[in-house]
C-alpha cells in the first residue's frame with residue numbers, strides 16, 4: 169500500500185516516528201512536511217533524534233493567519249496527492265497541517281486515516297477543536313487514543329472504523345526513554361537537581377494570545393519559590409516580547425530555547441512537577457508518573473484528572489500556585505493503551 173503522511177508541527181513529528189518505523193516494514197510511505205514549524209529546534213532536531221525518514225516533500229508554508237497557512241498548505245498538498253495517487257492519507261492530531269491534509273484527501277476521495285481521533289475540549293474558541301471536529305468528520309479511519317475519544321465520536325454519530333488503538337505518544341516514550349537517559353546531559357548542563365525543579369511549557373493560543381492570562385501565569389510563577397525550567401515555544405517568546413512582559417525578574421526561573429525530545433524526556437521524568445498547557449506534555453507527565461498542573465480551562469485528556477495526577481487550574485493565579493504546592497498521591501492506570509499503537513495503526517490499515 170502507498171500512504172501519504174502529512175506532518176507539520178512538533179508533536180506530529182514525535183507521533184510519526186514510531187508509526188513510520190512500523191509502516192515502512194511492508195508499505196510505501198511518502199512524507200509531506202508542510203513547514204508549519206521550521207526552526208531547527210522545532211523541526212529538524214526531531215527528524216535527526218528520532219530517525220524519522222527525511223520528508224519527500226517540504227512545502228515551506230511557514231507561519232501566517234489560519235486561512236493563509238491552511239490554504240497554502242492545501243494548494244500544495246493537493247498537487248502532490250494528485251501526482252502520488254496514494255491509497256490513504258495519514259494525518260495526526262489537531263493542527264492546521266492536520267486539517268489541510270484531511271480536507272485535500274477527502275475531496276479527492278482518498279480515505280483519510282486520523283490518528284488521535286475523537287478528542288474534544290468542547291471549546292470551539294480553540295483552533296485545535298475546529299481542526300479536530302472537521303478532520304474527524306471527513307476521515308475514513310478514526311484511530312482513537314482513549315475510550316473517551318471513542319465515546320465522543322459516538323456522540324457525534326461516528327461509529328464506522330472507530331478503533332481505540334492507544335496513544336502513539338506512549339510508544340514514543342517507551343522507545344526513547346532509555347536512550348534519553350544514556351544520551352541527554354541536560355540536567356547537568358542546566359545545573360538541575362532531580363525532583364527539585366518544576367518544568368514549564370506554555371504555548372497554546374488560548375493563553376498566549378491573551379495578555380491578562382499571560383500576566384496571571386507569570387504572576388503565579390513569581391510566587392513559586394522552587395527552581396523552574398521553561399523551554400519556551402517561539403509563539404510564547406514573541407507574544408511576551410510584544411506585550412512587554414519581562415520574565416527575567418521571576419525568581420529561580422531558567423528560560424531556555426525549545427529542547428530536543430530526548431532532553432525533554434529527561435527534564436520531564438526528573439521534574440518535581442510539570443506545569444503546562446500542552447496536550448502532549450500532559451500525557452507524558454502521566455506516562456512518567458510526574459504530577460502535572462494544567463494551565464487551561466479544559467483538557468481533552470480527562471483520564472489524567474482522576475486521582476489528581478493532573479490538576480486543571482485555568483489561569484487563576486491562586487489556583488496555579490495552590491496546585492503546584494499541593495502534595496498529591498495519584499494512582500496511575502493503563503488508560504493510554506499498551507505502547508503498541510503503531511502496530512495497531514498498521515494492522516487496522518491492512519485489515520481493509
Ligand code: UD1
Pocket residue numbers: 177178179204205206207210231232262263264265295296371372373402403404406
Ligand atoms: C501549533 C498548533 C497547536 C500545537 C502546536 C505545537 C495550530 C492551529 N496550532 O501551534 O495545536 O499545539 O503547534 O507546538 O495548528 N514559530 C516560530 N518558529 C517555528 C514555528 C512557529 O517562530 O518553527 C512562531 C511564529 O511566530 C508563529 C507562531 O510561532 O507565528 C505560531 O506558530 P503556529 O505553527 O502557527 O502555531 P503554534 O502556536 O506553534
Ligand code: UDP
Pocket residue numbers: 178179182369371399400425426427428429430432433445446447448449452
Ligand atoms: N517537546 C519537546 N521539546 C520542547 C517542548 C516539547 O521535545 O521544548 C515535546 C514534548 O515532549 C511532546 C511534544 O513536544 O512530545 C508536545 O508538543 P507541543 O507541546 O508543542 O504541542 P501539543 O502536544 O500541545 O500539541
